[in-house]
Amino acid sequence: MVKIKMPCTTKEVYQLRYAAPIKKSELESGDLVFFRIHNHNVADYVWVYLGNGKFIQLP
Numbered sequence: 001m002v003k004i005k006m007p008c009t010t011k012e013v014y015q016l017r018y019a020a021p022i023k024k025s026e027l028e029s030g031d032l033v034f035f036r037i038h039n040h041n042v043a044d045y046v047w048v049y050l051g052n053g054k055f056i057q058l059p
Contacts, residue, residue, distance in 0.1 A: 010034070010058075014043035 007013045014034050027033070029051040034043035047055040 010044065010046045011042045013046060 007016070013032070027049045029049060031049040033047045033049055033055065035045040035047070036042070037044040045057060047057050049055055
């Protein structure tokens, strides 16, 4: 349906660098939120913001 090739891994999506840090209060439903847990220069986890302070983790 959409003709945009999306990377398959969190690392690959994170390295696209289309995003910029924002405040929690500026999050909108559908935003991807990346977490760096292991102090590498890549994201370890990506979650989708659902709204109302709720997230869902992407496998």
